[in-house]
Amino acid sequence: MTSLDRWLSNAAAILLALLWVLPLIYAIWTAIHPAAYEARFVLTAPLSLENFVKAWDAAPFARYFLNTFILVTTILIGQFILCTLAAYAFARYRFPGRNILFTLVLLQLLVMPDILIVENYRMIRSLGLVDTISAIALPYIASGFGVFLIRQSFMTVPRELDDAARIEGAGALSILWRVYVPLAKPIYLAYGLVSVSHHWNNFLWPLIVTNSEETRPVTVGLSIFSTSDSGIEWSVINAATLMTSAPLLIAFLLFQRQFVQSFMRAGIK
Amino acid sequence: MTRRDWIHGWLLVLPAMAFLVLFTHLPAITTIWNSFFSTPRGRRPAMFVGLDNYERLLNDPIFWKVLTNNLWFALGTIPTSIALAIAMALFVNRRFMGRGFVRMAYFTPTVLPLIAVANIWLFFYTPGFGLIDQVIGLFGYGQTNLLGEPDTALAAIMVVTIWKEAGFFMIFYLAALQTIPPQLTEAARIEGANGWTIFRRITFPLLMPTTLFVSVNAVINSFRLVDHIFILTGGGPDNASSLLLFYIYETSFRFWDTAYGATLTVVMLALLCLLAIGQFFFFDRKVHYK
Numbered sequence: 001m002t003s004l005d006r007w008l009s010n011a012a013a014i015l016l017a018l019l020w021v022l023p024l025i026y027a028i029w030t031a032i033h034p035a036a037y038e039a040r041f042v043l044t045a046p047l048s049l050e051n052f053v054k055a056w057d058a059a060p061f062a063r064y065f066l067n068t069f070i071l072v073t074t075i076l077i078g079q080f081i082l083c084t085l086a087a088y089a090f091a092r093y094r095f096p097g098r099n100i101l102f103t104l105v106l107l108q109l110l111v112m113p114d115i116l117i118v119e120n121y122r123m124i125r126s127l128g129l130v131d132t133i134s135a136i137a138l139p140y141i142a143s144g145f146g147v148f149l150i151r152q153s154f155m156t157v158p159r160e161l162d163d164a165a166r167i168e169g170a171g172a173l174s175i176l177w178r179v180y181v182p183l184a185k186p187i188y189l190a191y192g193l194v195s196v197s198h199h200w201n202n203f204l205w206p207l208i209v210t211n212s213e214e215t216r217p218v219t220v221g222l223s224i225f226s227t228s229d230s231g232i233e234w235s236v237i238n239a240a241t242l243m244t245s246a247p248l249l250i251a252f253l254l255f256q257r258q259f260v261q262s263f264m265r266a267g268i269k
Numbered sequence: 270m271t272r273r274d275w276i277h278g279w280l281l282v283l284p285a286m287a288f289l290v291l292f293t294h295l296p297a298i299t300t301i302w303n304s305f306f307s308t309p310r311g312r313r314p315a316m317f318v319g320l321d322n323y324e325r326l327l328n329d330p331i332f333w334k335v336l337t338n339n340l341w342f343a344l345g346t347i348p349t350s351i352a353l354a355i356a357m358a359l360f361v362n363r364r365f366m367g368r369g370f371v372r373m374a375y376f377t378p379t380v381l382p383l384i385a386v387a388n389i390w391l392f393f394y395t396p397g398f399g400l401i402d403q404v405i406g407l408f409g410y411g412q413t414n415l416l417g418e419p420d421t422a423l424a425a426i427m428v429v430t431i432w433k434e435a436g437f438f439m440i441f442y443l444a445a446l447q448t449i450p451p452q453l454t455e456a457a458r459i460e461g462a463n464g465w466t467i468f469r470r471i472t473f474p475l476l477m478p479t480t481l482f483v484s485v486n487a488v489i490n491s492f493r494l495v496d497h498i499f500i501l502t503g504g505g506p507d508n509a510s511s512l513l514l515f516y517i518y519e520t521s522f523r524f525w526d527t528a529y530g531a532t533l534t535v536v537m538l539a540l541l542c543l544l545a546i547g548q549f550f551f552f553d554r555k556v557h558y559k
Binding site for chain 2: 081082098104115116208
């Protein structure tokens with residue numbers, strides 16, 4: 001590549017990057033300045049956190065955050081346990097129906113609970129769980145993607161390690177816990193990050209099954225806050241928007257490398 | 270295989286399987302079942318109506334409208350995001366000043382909730398004092414109403430989707446690019462091939478498995494991602510920007526016509542099946558996948 005080529009493509013890369021962050025930078029700009037500076041870009045504009053305070057006071061965001069936190073933790077713990085057990089069976093056990101069951105697991109990669117909203121709502125209602133945090137979590141507790149991902153990594157564990165532990169008298173579950181899980185740590189991190197960011201951001205299903213402050217996650221809370229017709233200023237809505245995305249955004253900026261690698265790992269197997 | 274192994278295997282799979290069956294397989298089946306019944310209303314229970322719901326579907330102009338919209342949405346977002354993703358991955362795959370920033374810039378939209386993304390973009394699109402109007406106002410143009418015009422609403426939604434997705438797809442291409450041996454491109458360069466030829470003849474073919482993987486995901490996403498529609502247009506004007514899943518939501522949870530909602534979901538399931546079959550054949554023939 002000639003140096004001119006190189007220079008041109010670097011310039012293009014940076015130009016595209018600037019274009020790409022522009023919306024976010026703009027949202028940050030309006031959020032940290034008084035409403036009068038919404039579209040006036042002067043460097044001397046006074047900074048203020050007032051918009052965040054207003055947003056925080058105008059809606060029960062603390063509760064929404066708590067709900068989301070409970071939601072993503074529940075899902076993560078459930079997924080880790082169920083997917084680990086199933087992945088172990090698919091990776092190391094032979095049993096009748098194994099292939100059919102594994103196909104059924106993979107089917108969920110295509111037919112996600114996200115699109116089965118009508119019947120899943122019926123199911124949740126018949127269980128009497130409408131408007132609970134469990135209702136939001138239940139359809140996602142078992143994840144075909146998680147089983148697949150963890151199985152892939154379990155299959156790379158040398159059988160000798162497994163046999164050695166067995167000779168020493170370890171049971172199946174203790175082998176899983178002592179040998180397999182520690183060796184698959186990077187995959188758990190990858191899957192965990194993907195799962196948390198996915199469920200933090202999920203909107204449609206929580207919108208359907210929740211209808212009170214005590215259960216709504218931040219995404220639903222934010223949509224209600226920003227679509228209410230009470231004439232809330234733009235800068236305040238932008239502050240609320242940033243607030244709800246902030247935990248993930250900050251985590252992403254701090255652990256950028258791990259995030260990117262996690263998404264890569266979760267994708268290429 | 271021993272008896273004990275069987276039982277262990279089954280017990281380990283059981284909990285995950287139970288949840289999968291309860292919230293994926295069973296609902297998929299009852300969706301089809303319920304599409305042959307009427308919606309229970311008040312004291313009137315659901316009644317078997319045969320193919321009535323499907324007849325209604327065929328005569329429902331809104332259904333055809335959202336289906337066409339979904340097609341345009343897929344055609345408008347998938348190739349563009351994939352092309353951008355490849356460009357981004359090629360940009361970031363080399364070392365240069367500011368690479369960290371550039372990669373971060375591309376990937377950041379991925380971690381934002383789609384609802385938040387929609388809020389941010391709404392301010393660009395708002396007629397009059399949104400940023401787009403402010404900027405073109407400087408050049409003497411009048412107001413626009415991109416989200417309010419039937420001709421532009423869907424396109425405006427597509428732009429937001431591309432912004433959100435391209436960086437995500439970039440990751441997969443980045444991973445794939447790192448597995449391409451540098452000797453290949455070096456050899457081509459020595460032979461005198463220019464950058465474009467190298468890309469077209471070596472890099473792009475080797476990225477084919479990734480492109481297929483990403484395309485399948487992108488198609489699924491084009492059915493699944495409707496969050497931003499709630500904020501930006503609400504499907505309007507006159508369903509110009511409504512997509513299939515959004516219509517399912519409206520039918521089932523605004524008008525509580527769950528039987529028709531189920532019928533619409535069957536269409537979605539059928540389309541996903543087609544995708545799976547297509548993928549199966551395509552993967553088998555065109556791509557040497559590891």
